[in-house]
Amino acid sequence: xxxxxxxxxxxxxxxxxxxxxxxxxxxxxxxxxxxxxxxxxxxxxxxxxxxxxxxxxxxxxxxxxxxxxxxxxxxxxxxxxxxxxxxxxxxxxxxxxxxxxxxxxxxxxxxxxxxxxxxxxxxxxxxxxxxxxxxxxxxxxxxxxxxxxxxxxxxxxxxxxxxxxxxxxxxxxxxxxxx
Numbered sequence: 001x002x003x004x005x006x007x008x009x010x011x012x013x014x015x016x017x018x019x020x021x022x023x024x025x026x027x028x029x030x031x032x033x034x035x036x037x038x039x040x041x042x043x044x045x046x047x048x049x050x051x052x053x054x055x056x057x058x059x060x061x062x063x064x065x066x067x068x069x070x071x072x073x074x075x076x077x078x079x080x081x082x083x084x085x086x087x088x089x090x091x092x093x094x095x096x097x098x099x100x101x102x103x104x105x106x107x108x109x110x111x112x113x114x115x116x117x118x119x120x121x122x123x124x125x126x127x128x129x130x131x132x133x134x135x136x137x138x139x140x141x142x143x144x145x146x147x148x149x150x151x152x153x154x155x156x157x158x159x160x161x162x163x164x165x166x167x168x169x170x171x172x173x174x175x176x177x178x179x
Contacts, residue, residue: 023054025084032057032080034073034148035092036064036099040171045092048174057086063099063138064092065148069155078157088163089152093145095171100144102137141168146179 012018029051035041037060046052057080059073066073080086108121108131124131138144149166152158166179 021053027054027056027080027084027086029055030085031055031088031090032059032077032086033090033092034059034061034064034066034077034152035169036060036094036097037062038094038097038171040096041094041169044171044174045169048169048176057084063097063144064094065099065138065144066151067134069151074152074155074157077152081158081162087161089165091145091148091152091164091166092169092176093141093167094169095141097141099137100141101139102135104132104135107135142179149179 033045033056035045035058057076059076059080061073068074077086077089111121112118121131145166145168149164153162153164158164168177168179169175170177
């Protein structure tokens with residue numbers, strides 16, 4: 001599959017398909033969006049919000065949430081605020097999120113099935129990584145989004161003039177519901 005993608009990429013560049021996407025690194029709408037990496041949102045979310053390439057900074061991860069105040073999502077938001085002029089942040093969860101109800105025990109089981117040695121799992125735990133907590137999903141999407149909104153809004157390095165709001169997008173219709 002990667003070879004097919006690389007072939008397409010060569011053809012894309014040759015026909016100058018990139019021209020329609022040319023923009024600067026600064027988001028035109030001065031908004032950052034934290035959302036889930038779910039494949040249903042790839043085109044749906046921008047279409048449902050009327051955003052195009054160059055409008056926003058889009059930060060995606062599993063669940064669209066922040067689990068640690070010093071993780072890479074927070075770092076990305078700080079770069080967006082201080083280096084790229086972002087002054088509003090939307091945290092957008094979605095219906096039917098796979099991280100809701102994700103079970104750490106099941107994930108560890110799947111790791112072992114895929115050949116991850118028990119010694120590596122034990123080493124992570126010995127180094128202080130709480131795998132059961134780190135790999136656990138969330139119980140309720142609304143609550144997870146609101147926790148992330150609170151973490152960002154009250155983060156000691158996020159200026160108080162930054163607007164932070166949470167939403168749930170319907171993974172089928174694209175309807176956005178404020179929290």
